[in-house]
Amino acid sequence: MPPVSPQSRLTAAIEITAEAAKVAMQHFRQVSRVETKADDSPVTVADRETERRIRNLLSARFPGEPVFGEEMGRSGNDSRTWIIDPIDGTRSFIAGLPLFGMLLGFHDPGGTSVGAIRMPALGEVYAGAAGLGAWRNGEPISASRCTALSQARLFINEGDKLALREPEVFGTLVRSAGLRRMGADCYGHALVAAGTVDAVVDFDLQPYDYLPVAAVVQAAGGIMTDWQGKPLTLDSDGRTLTAATPELHAQLLELVSP
Incomplete structure (x- = not known):
């Protein structure tokens, strides 16, 4: 198979998180059951269903590629891997605070890593990759010039x-x-x-x-x-x-x- 470009991976991260955000939002402010994991962090059905949706979408677009997710662990041992946090900020999610996020990226130590930070309840997505730039909802963004x-x-x-x-x-x-x-x-x-x-x-x-x-x-x-x-x-x-x-x-x- 031909190599996958960083731009293709970045586009996929944006589109996949858009689909998965629908799953998370179905549960937002509806959480009735919270479990505690071994590290004392909370987890809900929304975390698991959202990660499952992301994994299924990744598998359809990039069959066989390694995946490392918070709720379902690692598939494969390659350092070049997709990285998933289905709900970053589960405590915020449980409390109904709209500042929880969804993270999806492709980690490539020897090449171009890409990432997407989606804020489902805010309707925002931040995405970028080295050499390609960064965007919020499609508009270019850049860090400040603050030095002090x-x-x-x-x-x-x-x-x-x-x-x-x-x-x-x-x-x-x-x-x-x-x-x-x-x-x-x-x-x-x-x-x-x-x-x-x-x-x-x-x-x-x-x-x-x-x-x-x-x-x-x-x-x-x-x-x-x-x-x-x-x-x-x-x-x-x-x-x-x-x-x-x-x-x-x-x-x-x-x-x-x-």
Whole structure:
């Protein structure tokens, strides 16, 4: 079979998440049963049905390609793989908060990774790939040019976990930046790509939380790494930094890894 172009994968990610969003929205503000997984995170029938729909659509368009999803694990051991988070922000979803997202990307360590961040309840999709650019609902977007943390709009994700496990880092972050907000899962990263937020510090993530997002942020001209400034991989430790510019990224690195 001929190789699949990044543009074809990006188009597929946008179209597949549009279809899968219909499944998620059928359950939004209708959740009656919530289960707890081994890691104490919640899961609903919406998570599972949405991921199943995405997998079926991927299988139809890219038969045999590896897939790594939050709810159904990995098929295949190739590092070039589709990555799925069917509902990023299940707690928001359960609470009826419209800031949950849906993540789908193709991770290609040796080539062009693509990603889509869909916000079903907001009617927004952010998508991008290196060399192709980034878009929100089809309109080009780019990260801001903010270079000073003192003037930055900073989102701090997983603030409760961060305060418990990294109290010094958390204390430093909440005293930094010109504007601070406790974040909302993937949406803050999407807003960095769109240029309305300048940085996000995130914590305790899995590959399906950060790899599709990183593709979009970087396509928009931003930076997303781990807390040591290293590129994100399937084996990263789940602590991430997203920044609009290298200067801002360097200042954040000093805060989280003094």
